[in-house]
Amino acid sequence: MITVALPKGALLKDCIRLFQSVGLDFSAFLDKDNRQLQITDPTNRAKALLVRTHDVPVYVEYGQAQLGIAGYDVLREKTPQVAQLVDLKFGTCRLSVAVKADSPYQTTLNLPAHGRVASKFVHCAREYFDSIDLPIEIVPLYGSVELGPITGMSEAIVDLVSTGKTLKENGLVEIETLFYSSARLIAHPLSYRIDRDEISDLVAQIRNNVSLVTSQ
Template sequence: MDDYLSIAIPKGTLYKDTVRVLREAGLNVDELETDSRKLFFVNEEDRVKYIICRPTDIPTFVEYGAADLGFVGKDTIVEQNKDVYELLDLKYGACRFVVAVPEKTARDGQWEQMTHARVATKFPRVAQNYFAAEGKQMEIIKLHGNIELAPLVGLSEMIVDIVSTGRTLRENNLVAVAEIFKSTARLIANRVSHRLKNNRINPLIGQLKEVVGKLND
């Protein structure tokens, strides 16, 4: 099966849009649109293998060659800093990294003077790099969920997190005071696969570019 192209598909919020663009690009994704709990599909007609996995695992699958290509958010790419090629901005799954603080801290402008505060986040690399560039030596506290809780219970003075609508921040009386960068879904490739399977990968990139262009007209 060396001539097969293996593609890692993210579970969760990016799944439907990823399957959609693959379908629009001409691939048979019928099995991906069923309610099956299978995590591995092979389409003999297209000579494509689909691997369904957690978004945070996709850069690892791609870096080690378990997948030739992967669909994953820019946030995950930056945070994990894996040795992969970033090939294409797919434009969907838009969100942004922000620094958020309690409403009172935002009103008083106190956060701007904080240079040694505690910052809770699921993205320590992103947070560390941002504050270092700002000349601030923050204490980064890594959490795996419920980031918004940290300032409410005194664990941290601020958070770094991904937001789309900002609703969760508002419901927890937090305010975004700085934007770090915007994130969308990206197509990434294993470096060796990109060289050895360019006859399979390059046409797919071209098809996906067309799809993305049409969907964003």
């Protein structure tokens, strides 16, 4: 039986809609009273694990799930050994550098050398500032990264932006985009190659249905 790892949170609804389009129903995860972390599709063809978005690549990398759905941002940050198969087009956002609207630094190259940048995306932020040869101290945070510049702890942040509402509410403006992100179908490379349980058929069906799901 195929096991798929699905991310809790914002992507879940679209993930479930996508699997429904190929005949697999994991909608029990959307039930507010649900406390189960693994369920089997009513047709008994596949199992789903409900895990944190950052944990999806872990379950797929270790082969505990043959397929999974994870944001491209997570894949860029954690660089897991998984196969990226399909761009699912939903969950779109971008990883951006932002500063206070009244900041004297209106481009990343103007940021002061050895200044501080707060981020949940430590690896991506490090990679970006290395690429422009700017020595920066990354302050790793778990949440509410916008507090970095507000409290004066950092000159800038590197954070995900989707609508831009959170930035605006906190008086921050984007000055650079590192990359654009969307949800990706990923697979355990060996399982995909060996193709037991007809994973490749399922992947082909999902690929065909992407536009169908995202246009809803």
